[in-house]
Amino acid sequence: MKLPQKLMLLGSGELGKEFVIAAQRLGNYVIAVDRYAHAPAMQVADCSEVISMLSADDLEGIVNKHQPDFIIPEIEAIRTEKLVEFEQRGITVIPTAAATNYTMNRDRIRELVSKNLGIRTARYGYAIALEELISVSNEIGFPNVVKPVMSSSGKGQSVVTHKDEVEKAWSYAIANSRGDSQKVIVEEFINFEIEITLLTIKQWNAPTIFCPPIGHRQERGDYQESWQPAEISAQMISDAQIIAKKVTDALSGAGIFGVEFFITKDEVIFSELSPRPHDTGMVTLISQNLNEFELHLRAILGLPIPNIEQLGASASAVILAQEHLDSVAFTGIAEALSEKDVDIRLFGKPNAHPYRRMGVALAKGSNIPEAREKATRAASQIKIIGN
Numbered sequence: 391m392k393l394p395q396k397l398m399l400l401g402s403g404e405l406g407k408e409f410v411i412a413a414q415r416l417g418n419y420v421i422a423v424d425r426y427a428h429a430p431a432m433q434v435a436d437c438s439e440v441i442s443m444l445s446a447d448d449l450e451g452i453v454n455k456h457q458p459d460f461i462i463p464e465i466e467a468i469r470t471e472k473l474v475e476f477e478q479r480g481i482t483v484i485p486t487a488a489a490t491n492y493t494m495n496r497d498r499i500r501e502l503v504s505k506n507l508g509i510r511t512a513r514y515g516y517a518i519a520l521e522e523l524i525s526v527s528n529e530i531g532f533p534n535v536v537k538p539v540m541s542s543s544g545k546g547q548s549v550v551t552h553k554d555e556v557e558k559a560w561s562y563a564i565a566n567s568r569g570d571s572q573k574v575i576v577e578e579f580i581n582f583e584i585e586i587t588l589l590t591i592k593q594w595n596a597p598t599i600f601c602p603p604i605g606h607r608q609e610r611g612d613y614q615e616s617w618q619p620a621e622i623s624a625q626m627i628s629d630a631q632i633i634a635k636k637v638t639d640a641l642s643g644a645g646i647f648g649v650e651f652f653i654t655k656d657e658v659i660f661s662e663l664s665p666r667p668h669d670t671g672m673v674t675l676i677s678q679n680l681n682e683f684e685l686h687l688r689a690i691l692g693l694p695i696p697n698i699e700q701l702g703a704s705a706s707a708v709i710l711a712q713e714h715l716d717s718v719a720f721t722g723i724a725e726a727l728s729e730k731d732v733d734i735r736l737f738g739k740p741n742a743h744p745y746r747r748m749g750v751a752l753a754k755g756s757n758i759p760e761a762r763e764k765a766t767r768a769a770s771q772i773k774i775i776g777n
């Protein structure tokens with residue numbers, strides 16, 4: 391294949407921004423798309439479009455205008471049926487149009503993994519009305535986890551410890567569901583020892599390869615810190631790789647996948663996956679010779695990945711907004727950067743609201759606890775203020 395290629399990125403947040411940087415370094419042409427102007431990836435792309443990615447007409451308009459070689463989804467909430475059409479017209483959708491549809495809907499990917507592939511997941515059920523949620527919750531038992539089938543970063547998700555809380559979980563899920571879905575999934579609560587992301591790279595004409603596992607800690611269903619390598623046994627890594635290969639083979643296509651697992655004392659339990667770089671994978675911006683964005687790009691373009699080198703104990707910690715701000719500035723940067731082997735990324739999101747991820751601190755240490763402490767300390771030194 392010759393370069394440059396024309397890449398259309400659907401979603402332009404922090405993950406897209408690093409992907410665009412990787413693509414630009416090889417001279418590609420990138421059109422960054424999102425629902426709002428000045429999104430992070432737009433700041434480094436060749437051009438940008440502001441549309442509703444859930445609108446088939448809007449998507450048709452920009453694809454006709456730009457005629458991309460590749461369409462690369464960066465978020466889940468996209469009119470994926472339209473991507474099938476683009477694929478039929480000869481545009482390569484990453485990893486495939488069908489895969490984006492499976493993974494956008496928690497129920498579709500869950501049915502594929504659990505029923506078709508027979509892979510162990512948390513016990514689960516679905517509900518489309520409060521009465522149904524009450525009865526499904528009783529079957530699954532408490533505590534359980536209620537999530538809209540269409541959401542990400544923990545939006546609309548709650549842990550329900552008692553039947554009195556079911557109604558609140560229903561309202562919260564429906565209020566925070568993305569797209570037009572009114573369906574929720576209820577999952578058995580898994581009391582895991584650690585949860586991991588296994589970055590899995592599926593290539594067009596080469597074997598599937600894996601990054602060393604990334605451990606992470608979540609709050610409110612959203613990632614707070616991640617570290618690599620995660621300390622789990624070689625047997626569990628191998629079990630997770632076998633599952634990740636099965637699921638990504640079923641989805642087909644090429645690109646990086648963030649495959650999430652719960653690790654209990656004696657089990658590896660599949661949770662979900664992103665058919666794209668994963669937020670917890672931002673640690674690879676410091677922990678690997680090729681980060682997850684460069685790996686995604688190489689897999690998409692069919693470029694070789696001769697080796698993935700892990701560079702030692704590394705961690706990431708998020709920098710979250712605390713309040714609504716119409717424009718943002720940061721202080722404490724010098725303090726955060728004063729320590730050896732610490733780096734930060736500020737995403738350049740134009741405004742803030744409580745818990746919005748605005749940046750990430752990265753650190754290397756002589757061991758995982760030290761790397762985590764350094765990343766967390768750096769993140770806590772950065773303050774977000776109005777500008």
Ligand SMILES: Nc1ncnc2c1ncn2[C@@H]1O[C@H](COP(=O)(O)OP(=O)(O)OP(=O)(O)O)[C@@H](O)[C@H]1O
Nearest residue numbers: 512535541542543544545577578579580608611662
């Ligand atoms: N069944 C479960 N048992 C225990 N914890 C859970 C369960 N489901 C989700 N969680 C917790 O909530 C987190 C977020 O859940 P999940 O990954 O399903 O949500 P998400 O909205 O898709 O997040 P993202 O888009 O950031 O990956 C998990 O990483 C885990 O910490």
Ligand SMILES: NCC(=O)N[C@@H]1O[C@H](COP(=O)([O-])[O-])[C@@H](O)[C@H]1O
Nearest residue numbers: 401402403404405406542543669746
């Ligand atoms: N877990 C998925 C995830 O981390 N996605 C990342 O967050 C952005 C949206 O941020 P915003 O909600 O702050 O606009 C997305 O565009 C993507 O980069």
Ligand SMILES: [Mg+2]
Nearest residue numbers: 543650662663
């Ligand atoms: Mg997740």
